[in-house]
Amino acid sequence: MSKFLAIVDPWEKPLEHDRLEFPFLESDSDIQCKLINNQLPRLKPLFDDIIVISSAKRTHPIFDGLPKYASIMHEYISLDKRHDWDMWLCGFHYGKCIHAKIDEVKDEFNWSPNRFNIIRNLSFLFPKDTKEIILKYYNCRQTVLDTKEYNWDFEERLYEV
Numbered sequence: 001m002s003k004f005l006a007i008v009d010p011w012e013k014p015l016e017h018d019r020l021e022f023p024f025l026e027s028d029s030d031i032q033c034k035l036i037n038n039q040l041p042r043l044k045p046l047f048d049d050i051i052v053i054s055s056a057k058r059t060h061p062i063f064d065g066l067p068k069y070a071s072i073m074h075e076y077i078s079l080d081k082r083h084d085w086d087m088w089l090c091g092f093h094y095g096k097c098i099h100a101k102i103d104e105v106k107d108e109f110n111w112s113p114n115r116f117n118i119i120r121n122l123s124f125l126f127p128k129d130t131k132e133i134i135l136k137y138y139n140c141r142q143t144v145l146d147t148k149e150y151n152w153d154f155e156e157r158l159y160e161v
Contacts, residue, residue: 001086004049005119006072007036008091008098012058022127029092032124033060036090039122039152046158047088051076053101072101073108086115090122095134098123099143106143113146120149120161
């Protein structure tokens with residue numbers, strides 16, 4: 001089965017109020033973008049396509065060479081007819097935007113949970129979040145529980161967590 005990797009919300013700069021609350025967030029986000037970008041040459045052979053979901057914000061310039069979509073549902077899946085592809089995700093932030101993108105696709109296209117996979121060690125928690133906090137307070141609890149997660153071994157493969 002064909003599959004694509006969606007890098008979720010690798011913004012050039014975090015939101016102003018988040019930068020004020022978490023002074024190191026901007027540099028941490030920059031480093032995390034560089035980590036993902038550094039792995040792309042090794043990830044590309046595993047996927048039929050790699051895209052960036054930007055949520056209409058300016059993305060980190062390191063990803064300027066990748067196709068960008070503000071809406072995963074209408075701009076990518078619908079128009080490019082990728083209804084039968086599996087979706088893999090990484091980026092920003094685990095338990096929030098990453099899982100929200102899964103929920104959007106599930107709601108719009110009625111995809112089953114087994115069509116979604118997260119590369120956990122290339123997906124980053126928002127400061128002060130933990131998986132327990134996410135499961136308790138955020139709307140994506142069932143998606144967090146249902147979605148398969150993998151770690152990237154930084155060489156050639158993904159292995160299920």
